[in-house]
Amino acid sequence: MFDDLLDLAAAVCIFLAAVLSVAAGIGILRFPDALSRLHAATKPQIFGLLLTITAIALDQRSFATLLALIPVFVFQSLTAPVAAHMVGRAAYRTGQLDTATLVVDELGPAIERSDLYGPRLPDRLQRAEPKADSDSPTAA
Numbered sequence: 001m002f003d004d005l006l007d008l009a010a011a012v013c014i015f016l017a018a019v020l021s022v023a024a025g026i027g028i029l030r031f032p033d034a035l036s037r038l039h040a041a042t043k044p045q046i047f048g049l050l051l052t053i054t055a056i057a058l059d060q061r062s063f064a065t066l067l068a069l070i071p072v073f074v075f076q077s078l079t080a081p082v083a084a085h086m087v088g089r090a091a092y093r094t095g096q097l098d099t100a101t102l103v104v105d106e107l108g109p110a111i112e113r114s115d116l117y118g119p120r121l122p123d124r125l126q127r128a129e130p131k132a133d134s135d136s137p138t139a140a
Contacts, residue, residue, distance in 0.1 A: 034091035
């Protein structure tokens with residue numbers, strides 16, 4: 001009886017993880033800009049992974065299996081937000097977003113203050129060119 005309940009709980013966890021994956025896929029296809037798509041892709045990822053790990057642990061009923069799955073969850077929880085952050089910054093810098101939907105633009109002023117990037121008009125094309133030394137042989 002107890003084993004049947006654990007099997008049912010594992011099946012429910014897998015089903016919910018699959019629903020989250022489908023919702024993420026629909027969000028990636030339907031949302032208008034890169035930041036919205038990124039939100040749809042990353043939010044259900046961690047919770048879906050947690051549900052999948054829970055289902056495996058319930059199915060295997062082994063402490064050793066649970067110990068092997070914990071680092072998977074920890075490393076994914078550490079790397080997924082960093083990767084999403086970097087993709088979001090790249091989408092912002094390349095103009096792959098809808099600026100009308102931004103409530104607060106915290107990255108814009110930081111980019112404008114940066115030494116490497118000028119105004120955000122054609123985005124990456126306006127990098128600061130190195131200044132030529134008057135002593136260098138290539139200076140005219």
